[in-house]
Amino acid sequence: MNFALTDEQQMIVETVRSFVEAEIYPFENEVERSGHVPPELGRQIATKCRELGFYACNFPEELGGAGLDHATFTLVERELGRGSMALTVFFGRPSGILMACNDEQRERYLLPAIRGEQIDALAMTEPDAGSDVRGMKCMAKKDGNDWIVNGTKHFISHADIADFVILFAATGEEDTPHGRKKRITCFLVDRGTPGFEIREGYSSVSHRGYKNCVLNFDDCRLSDAQVLGEVHKGFDIANQWLYSTRLTVAASCVGRARRVFDLALSYAAERKQFGKPIGVNQGVSFKLADMITEIDAADLLTLSAASRLDQGLPSNREIASAKLYATEMLARVTDEAIQIYGGMGLMDDLPLARFWRDARVERIWDGTSEIQRHIISRDLLRPLGA
Template sequence: MDFELTDEQRMIVDTVRKFVTAELEPREDEVERRDEVPPELAAEIRRKALDAGLYAANMPEELGGGGLDATSMTLVERELGRASYALQMLVARPSNILQVCQGQQRDRYLMPAIRGERHDCLAMTEPGAGSDVRSMITRADRDGDEYVLNGTKHFISHADAADFVILFAATGTEQTSRGPKNRITAFLVDLDTPGLEVRRGSACVSHRGYHQCELVFTDCRVPTGQRLGDEGRGFELMTEWLGASRLSVAATSVGRARRVLEMTTRWAAERTQFGQSIGRFQGVSFQLADMATELDAAEMLTLRAAAKLDRGLMTDQDAAMAKLYASEALGRITDRAVQIFGGMGLMAELPIERFWRDARVERIWDGTSEIQRHIISRSLLRPLGS
């Protein structure tokens, strides 16, 4: 498989890298200190991203998006991953599932999201339903031309900065080979809809400024015209449109790990002990070698999955392997970086301790490492009838 970048892809990487270096990295300390992105700063970054042609790069060109293929989009995610999550998410990639919008939904949700006028968040997880999404208990009950929503979602990323939510709720049950399961349906719900309350969640050790929230629905009514796709098809929509999100986690993990390795290598070359740079000691140099090897392996798995997605050949196993290995490699790489930096690696004066903290969540969201291993092993065993 040829991993050589095209001239266009090299230009994309260069453009995004320069944007991250000039516009995002200098603001990281402020966001970390305040645990928020000031509204005026968010507006400025979004405007500059729109002007640079970086906004909605994942959306089709005919809709006003960047029209990038999966490999190019993975390269964008990799470069954005070098920056603080709260800042890089302002260079928005609206949820791909919005392409399912029909009729007035396109004018009200899809097109404004592509233009940067409205912002979405995605609500699946509940206190009792994480990886097992079909056990969710948030309900949408049909009442004439409306659905009545009741239930609670949590760990909903950046809901406090969104205008509407892509909600998944149960609309009845169906029999499966493993017993009754909820039928899931997707909805588009404006966050100012009566009966919907948005609450800031508990403070999180990872990604300060990028908040997780609770959404509480209490007899919240939405018209049937805000149903996304057919009733009972929400689980299939998740599988069809959201599976590639694991590639995003893998790509951003690779980008962040690359930045950590660069900083750690520079530190090892410049920091002296016993009359020489610490990088000359085998205990440090071998750790750098392992970091570089793991990083390249994670990048190859991620780019391979993206290339297969472009050809319509990517499997759940491909995405799971990329997400699993890249997120866990990031954890190991940031941990080694702290060790090489020594005491300074734990000080807020340097960003290493932030990279270390931020890395932890990557093994949990968008499917835990255990879920990824389940997907991979199931793919291996299923052809053998096990």
């Protein structure tokens, strides 16, 4: 399999990297200090992204996106991973699940999201239902031609800037080989809908400025027209569209790890102790060798999984492997970079402590490392009847 970049892919990588360096890096320290992104700055980033022609680059050209394939979009996410997530979120990539919109919903939600006129957020996780999605308690009950929603979601990323949320709610139960499970339906819910409240969530040490929110639904009335896909088929939609978001996490981890490595490599070559660069000492040089080997391995795992998606091949295990390895790799690389810098690595004068804190959440969201290992091992054992 050839992973050499085409001329177009190389151009895209260089363009996105330049964008991140020019439009994201200069504002990172202030966002880290304040924990807040000024609205005008977010709009500025989104406008410049649209001017580049990269807004909604993960959507087909006929809908107004750039029509990138999975491998090329993974390269975009890799480069965006170098920057603060609180800022790169405005480099618009609407949720792919919106492709499930019907004709009316396309006009109301999908196309405005692709044009950058509206921002979406996914609302799935609950206080008592994280990895156990079908254990959710947020319920939607039928009432004539409407649905009445009650319940709470939390850890909902960037809901503070969202114009609508893609809500997953329980709408009944069904018998499965593993006992009774909740039936899940997906809804499109506008900000400002009566009975729907978005409030600020928890203060996180990872990705400061990138808000997580709590969503409360109190007798929130939704119409049948707001059902995304089919009633009771929300879990199927999730499986079809959402597992590839784990590939995005893997790619962004690779990008951030490369930024960290570049800093560590330069420091090892420039910093002198006992009259020579510390990088010539085996204790440091071997760290660098291990770091770049792991980064390259994670990069190849991620691109390989993306390539399988482009070929229409089963990719769930491969994506889980990429997400598992890349997120754990990033933790090791950021830790080793700090070790190379010594005490200065922990100071706010450098971004390494931020990268170290940011790395921690990657092993948790979009499926914990334990869930990824479960997916991988299940895929291996099921064909053998185990």
